[in-house]
Amino acid sequence: MLLLYAFDLKPSEYMFKTTPNLTRIFLSLALGVFTMLSAKAQEIPTDQSVIAAGEATFKTNCTTCHRIWEVRIGPALNGVTERQSVGWLKSWIKNSQALIASGDPAAVAIFKEYNQTVMQAFPFSDQQVMEVLAYIKSETVKGPPAPPTPGPGQSSASGSGGDTISSSYLMAVIIILVVVLALAVVVLIIAAKTLVKHLKDVKGLDEAEQEVVSQQFDVGAFLKSNNFVGLVVFVFTIIVLKTLIDGAFTIGVQQGYQPTQPIAFSHEIHAGQYEIDCQYCHTGVNKSKSANIPSPNICMNCHSQIKNVGGQEGVSEEIAKIYAAIDYDPTTQTYGTDTKPIEWVRIHNLPDLAYFNHSQHVNVADLECETCHGPVKEMEVVYQYSTLTMGWCINCHRETDVNTKGNEYYDKLVKLHSEQSKEPMKVEDIGGLECAKCHY
Ligand code: HEC
Ligand code: HEC
Ligand code: HEC
Ligand code: HEC
Ligand code: HEC
Ligand code: HEC
Structure with a gap:
């Protein structure tokens, strides 16, 4: 196609009359590439790598409020690249409030339709936005997912709390x-x-x-x-x-411990119904020892707008407690200085002598939260699902294979291990039963 370009470029033909053939081809090539690039700037890419990058960005930033095929806090995003121009989408995602303030009719309309829920601004580069759009478009092309068929995967989350279930069953x-x-x-x-x-x-x-x-x-x-x-x-x-x-x-074992919390916060609503990612609130699970309990600022990302259940008028009693904690006045939308922390009652608590690290288990080992914390998405009020005894930790370290996929650190160990044994490498085999790993 580029060669065609080089030879079919009629209007500029006379321009090249005196130039040597090679330069002519080169110039045409350059011109061709330039035209293609400028056309591409507004075209949504379809490369797999771009789509994958977009998927990652989407999952960390957008799934809190958006799905491709379902309305959540924000609209379903399938086909949005057809509904709106690329330019509009760039401005919207980078700063939707600015676009609304500018009076853009499409922006004002959708803002009204969603009860003026604010979508926060994302300081993305043009490229990042294009990646996200590429992902949305590719998902749109794929079509809506088939309704889930209950399979064997559903029961696999039972995990290590199972021993208590089976004993009461017995x-x-x-x-x-x-x-x-x-x-x-x-x-x-x-x-x-x-x-x-x-x-x-x-x-x-x-x-x-x-x-x-x-x-x-x-x-x-x-x-x-x-x-x-x-x-x-x-x-x-x-x-x-x-x-x-x-x-x-079970002396000192707090399994089932379910204290009343200062605010009737429901995981069933947030993590279950609205499918908000655990890490949106528990920001530490992937990177540090502690999972973290979210500060009221995180609640305010949504609850500055969501003041009550089911779109009722006024501020509900429970939401008012969030406002009180950060001294927020919803009528004037201003913050005061009289803040006091929300005193969540801690549920899981290992004694000081034991060391437990979330990122090791969530990030490195790739374990699901549910394996240790049970069906949190169904819990109106969280309770301690596992025993958290030493035996519980050790049992799992005996039974669980080390997740070595894509982890160079383990390549040598895996080789060593496979020379000695045909069994897959368990946590036990990398020192998961050594006292000093869990005790300071
Ligand atoms: C805090 C919740 C929230 C997050 C996070 C969020 N959005 Fe939104 N989004 C909304 C809401 C609500 C609307 C509807 C308009 C309004 O009320 O502002 C919306 C509207 C949109 C629209 C316009 C849809 C249409 O049909 O015209 C696009 C596009 C969009 N969001 C993309 C994104 C992308 C991409 C991300 C992630 C980078 C994202 N949103 C993250 C809440 C959110
Ligand atoms: C919207 C924010 C939010 C989301 C999303 C969320 N949580 Fe929580 N989580 C909290 C708050 C606030 C608390 C403290 C109050 C309580 O215990 O209910 C908490 C407490 C917990 C506790 C008990 C902590 C303790 O005191 O020992 C566990 C375990 C937990 N969450 C797991 C999860 C899991 C697993 C998910 C995802 C399926 C999740 N959370 C999603 C906000 C959130
Ligand atoms: C990503 C958005 C989002 C975040 C973040 C969020 N919530 Fe919510 N919350 C919701 C939605 C949506 C509802 C359901 C509203 C409805 O039913 O109409 C809700 C409902 C509630 C309710 C029930 C309201 C009532 O009157 O009974 C409480 C309480 C609540 N949230 C507390 C919190 C707390 C505390 C935090 C911070 C730890 C938090 N939420 C963070 C979206 C969010
Ligand atoms: C291997 C088991 C395991 C997995 C997997 C796990 N946790 Fe935990 N979690 C624990 C233990 C044990 C504690 C108690 C830690 C302590 O007291 O030091 C805990 C405590 C917590 C707490 C209380 C606050 C804190 O940091 O101590 C929260 C919140 C929490 N987990 C959330 C999560 C979330 C969200 C996930 C998934 C992303 C997750 N956990 C995955 C075992 C696990
Ligand atoms: C559901 C299974 C499971 C449970 C329960 C569990 N662990 Fe682990 N743990 C793992 C896996 C898998 C790894 C391997 C992670 C890796 O690849 O580094 C691991 C690794 C560790 C390591 C690092 C070991 C090493 O050799 O580097 C420590 C320390 C640890 N766990 C402590 C604990 C403690 C303390 C508890 C109990 C409070 C516990 N774990 C409960 C699965 C579990
Ligand atoms: C995988 C992690 C892990 C390993 C390995 C481990 N422990 Fe523990 N240990 C724990 C946890 C967690 C507790 C706290 C249990 C509780 O509160 O019920 C504990 C508690 C203890 C206690 C106190 C018991 C009590 O009732 O207060 C002693 C003593 C102890 N461990 C000794 C050891 C010795 C000795 C080894 C090596 C042979 C060892 N542990 C290996 C996780 C571990």
């Missing part, structure tokens, strides 16, 4: 069995008694049969017999012992 099964057995015994006794009564009236039984019929099962005598008393004592001792041992192992 208990239920045992109780049901005992009840069923007792009922069966009662029914059998009644049946036998009626049978015997009937048989007694029947004439013409031979001697052997007579004997069987007149044999009596004396329930009273059985209850008093040594066998029975022994059995009862035995079962009773087992139950008492089991309770005692369980108790001893």
